Amino acid sequence: MNCILIKNGRVIDPANNIDKICDLRIENGKIAELGNNLSDGGADVIDASGLLVTPGLIDMHVHLRDPGLEYKEDIISGTAAAAAGGVTSLACMPNTRPILDNLAVCRYIITKAQEQGTANVFPIGSITQGLKGEILSEMGELKEGGCVAFSDDGLPVTSSELMRRALEYSHTFDMPIISHAEDLSLVGNGVMNEGAVSTELGLSGIPWVAEDAMTARDIMLAELTGGHMHMAHVSTRGSVDLVRQAKARGIRVTCEAAPHHFTLTDEAVRGYNTNAKMNPPLRSQADVDAVRAGLADGTIDAIATDHAPHHFDEKNVEFAIALNGIVGLETMLPLTLKLVEDKVLELNRAIALMSYQPARVLSIDRGTLSPGAVADVVIIDPTLTWEVVPQKLHSKSKNTPFGGWIMKGGAVKTLLAGKVVFER
Amino acid sequence: MQFQHRHILGIKQFSAEELNFILETSASFKEINTRDIKKVPTLRGKTIINLFFEASTRTRTSFEIAGKRLSADTVNISGSSSSVVKGETLEDTARNIEAMHPNIIVMRHNASGAAAYLAERMGCSVINAGDGTHEHPSQALLDAFTIRQHKGKISGLKVAIVGDITHSRVVRSNIDCLNKLGAEVWISGPKTMLPPGIERLGCKVAANLTEALTEADVVMMLRIQHERQGKTLIPSLREYSRYFGLNDKNLKLAKPDAIVMHPGPMNRGVEISSVVADGPQNVILDQVENGVAVRMALLYLVSGGEKLAEN
Ligand SMILES: [Zn+2]
Numbered sequence: 183m184n185c186i187l188i189k190n191g192r193v194i195d196p197a198n199n200i201d202k203i204c205d206l207r208i209e210n211g212k213i214a215e216l217g218n219n220l221s222d223g224g225a226d227v228i229d230a231s232g233l234l235v236t237p238g239l240i241d242m243h244v245h246l247r248d249p250g251l252e253y254k255e256d257i258i259s260g261t262a263a264a265a266a267g268g269v270t271s272l273a274c275m276p277n278t279r280p281i282l283d284n285l286a287v288c289r290y291i292i293t294k295a296q297e298q299g300t301a302n303v304f305p306i307g308s309i310t311q312g313l314k315g316e317i318l319s320e321m322g323e324l325k326e327g328g329c330v331a332f333s334d335d336g337l338p339v340t341s342s343e344l345m346r347r348a349l350e351y352s353h354t355f356d357m358p359i360i361s362h363a364e365d366l367s368l369v370g371n372g373v374m375n376e377g378a379v380s381t382e383l384g385l386s387g388i389p390w391v392a393e394d395a396m397t398a399r400d401i402m403l404a405e406l407t408g409g410h411m412h413m414a415h416v417s418t419r420g421s422v423d424l425v426r427q428a429k430a431r432g433i434r435v436t437c438e439a440a441p442h443h444f445t446l447t448d449e450a451v452r453g454y455n456t457n458a459k460m461n462p463p464l465r466s467q468a469d470v471d472a473v474r475a476g477l478a479d480g481t482i483d484a485i486a487t488d489h490a491p492h493h494f495d496e497k498n499v500e501f502a503i504a505l506n507g508i509v510g511l512e513t514m515l516p517l518t519l520k521l522v523e524d525k526v527l528e529l530n531r532a533i534a535l536m537s538y539q540p541a542r543v544l545s546i547d548r549g550t551l552s553p554g555a556v557a558d559v560v561i562i563d564p565t566l567t568w569e570v571v572p573q574k575l576h577s578k579s580k581n582t583p584f585g586g587w588i589m590k591g592g593a594v595k596t597l598l599a600g601k602v603v604f605e606r
Numbered sequence: 607m608q609f610q611h612r613h614i615l616g617i618k619q620f621s622a623e624e625l626n627f628i629l630e631t632s633a634s635f636k637e638i639n640t641r642d643i644k645k646v647p648t649l650r651g652k653t654i655i656n657l658f659f660e661a662s663t664r665t666r667t668s669f670e671i672a673g674k675r676l677s678a679d680t681v682n683i684s685g686s687s688s689s690v691v692k693g694e695t696l697e698d699t700a701r702n703i704e705a706m707h708p709n710i711i712v713m714r715h716n717a718s719g720a721a722a723y724l725a726e727r728m729g730c731s732v733i734n735a736g737d738g739t740h741e742h743p744s745q746a747l748l749d750a751f752t753i754r755q756h757k758g759k760i761s762g763l764k765v766a767i768v769g770d771i772t773h774s775r776v777v778r779s780n781i782d783c784l785n786k787l788g789a790e791v792w793i794s795g796p797k798t799m800l801p802p803g804i805e806r807l808g809c810k811v812a813a814n815l816t817e818a819l820t821e822a823d824v825v826m827m828l829r830i831q832h833e834r835q836g837k838t839l840i841p842s843l844r845e846y847s848r849y850f851g852l853n854d855k856n857l858k859l860a861k862p863d864a865i866v867m868h869p870g871p872m873n874r875g876v877e878i879s880s881v882v883a884d885g886p887q888n889v890i891l892d893q894v895e896n897g898v899a900v901r902m903a904l905l906y907l908v909s910g911g912e913k914l915a916e917n
């Protein structure tokens with residue numbers, strides 16, 4: 183029998199309201215028991231004194247770029263980055279080549295991840311075939327194939343009528359729709375947040391209302407249809423407010439926020455830093471504060487990275503033509519722990535936002551240390567300080583705005599179904 | 607004063623003292639342009655490449671003449687912008703040009719930040735001749751030079767800049783330059799052409815054209831490029847000229863001795879009426895003339911400036 187005993191760690195399992203120093207025993211890849219002074223009876227013992235023992239983190243918004251754009255990332259490098267970040271489960275977006283709108287691509291991803299990956303990969307199918315925004319994808323079959331949600335992420339569903347039908351249809355299969363909310367006509371040729379910084383730099387701006395307007399529409403469609411609408415990467419004061427009001431009215435809406443949106447403002451773009459170019463763009467301090475408030479009061483359900491790897495050449499160009507996105511899997515944990523240090527969040531809520539809660543949004547059986555659950559576990563050293571050196575990231579792409587930052591906190595051991603997949 | 611800058615990327619890099627120094631240096635070059643033989647050996651043997659990704663006959667010619675009058679070898683290269691035409695990146699272009707060992711590259715590019723991007727990768731000096739909607743330092747300097755020529759000073763003047771503020775690189779450089787030199791800069795235009803936070807650059811936003819023009823010492827009109835900016839910013843050129851155009855009537859709101867400027871090329875009858883464009887208050891051709899002197903000064907200063915004594 184394969185057996186691991188993690189001793190004397192501070193075990194945090196938000197799903198079961200546990201936060202105490204104790205031992206955790208893993209048997210045959212499953213959580214066996216939590217308790218004090220568990221006997222090591224032949225088990226491999228890991229001393230976790232002074233460390234946190236939590237469910238493996240879950241990142242519900244990742245671009246793995248595989249199949250089709252493997253020069254940016256593939257399932258092996260992407261899941262390696264995940265493991266290094268303490269992430270044991272991730273949901274990947276369908277904007278691959280070919281698009282994940284069919285069973286073949288879905289199976290390819292799941293199989294490759296199972297055979298060669300170091301994290302669980304849960305595919306997200308596209309809402310519309312070919313991400314064209316015209317015809318719904320075969321959601322029933324995709325669900326059967328293993329998809330956990332549907333999204334045209336990267337693009338909004340422009341047609342309100344089609345979004346309505348998507349919500350109705352996915353509701354039939356009890357699956358969430360993940361919306362990338364953006365009114366493209368308001369975005370125009372904008373390349374960063376519209377404000378004093380864009381004005382000064384002479385770059386076209388994207389107004390906050392481009393996100394808010396679409397968020398408002400999507401929430402109303404969720405109300406109309408009763409479908410589950412999940413708002414990806416909320417980044418504005420307005421959209422956090424809209425979700426807050428919608429939840430108060432009982433509308434079935436959930437949302438996520440990305441670490442960069444609660445850490446950085448559009449000031450990071452200065453110097454035409456293409457590693458600060460993303461969609462939605464980095465916003466103002468008021469927006470950052472609103473996202474933090476939304477995390478604190480429970481309006482925001484999950485922290486997700488929107489990990490978007492791009493090749494150096496795609497960023498090493500004039501700002502206006504650089505591709506959008508940053509890698510995030512390896513910096514999510516310390517950036518979230520910073521919120522604990524800043525007294526925005528309690529520690530166990532921070533862990534919940536990165537594990538149990540995204541699992542609930544996607545209805546996946548992860549994110550808990552309940553006995554019998556799959557032993558996806560991360561051991562975190564909250565005091566570990568480390569410098570972000572882009573070249574040392576496990577992701578194939580190095581596009582991070584946090585290069586050179588000193589981070590506090592990180593995974594020291596990541597266990598996937600009881601097997602160590604990352605060790606610092 | 608020792609000029610410390612290898613590149614001229616924007617007005618932002620200069621202190622008021624340095625701006626004044628550039629203007630002084632320009633004045634000493636202006637004289638050369640009025641001589642019969644308009645050539646000094648200052649930059650003999652130096653190679654200047656005018657790298658223009660965006661058409662601009664006016665600025666390119668001005669730089670070219672400036673270089674030639676300093677005896678430099680000037681070469682013009684025009685390219686299409688990488689955002690339009692796929693293929694060679696700006697970095698590739700930079701490397702290729704670097705291999706030709708120029709002393710100075712003068713670049714115009716449609717991407718904001720392109721000049722700084724190039725400067726980081728080049729061993730030679732880079733002069734920004736306009737990057738996207740970011741900066742156009744030589745234009746701002748020649749504007750300041752022209753204002754000083756006519757007003758004797760810059761400090762304390764009210765300068766009104768009117769037109770498409772959002773899409774103007776001239777505006778950003780001018781606000782910073784005139785602000786540092788002590789002028790009070792007012793901007794005006796339809797709300798669709800005023801970017802958020804512009805006042806943080808150091809200007810005042812006028813509620814309307816009347817407020818901008820009233821008691822102004824300098825009125826600077828910007829070119830409206832209706833066709834380039836899409837059709838959603840203003841309903842028509844006809845309406846624009848009626849509410850935001852400068853004519854002999856509303857010019858009376860300005861001080862009687864106010865000067866009228868335009869970075870060119872003008873749309874007569876749109877942002878400026880012909881009566882004003884050809885009227886006694888316009889200094890538009892002085893701007894063009896001064897442009898050569900200012901650009902000579904810039905080329906000279908980034909080259910180290912050591913040879914002026916020989917002239
Ligand atoms: Zn998105």
Ligand SMILES: [Zn+2]
Nearest residue numbers: 275335336488
């Ligand atoms: Zn995304």
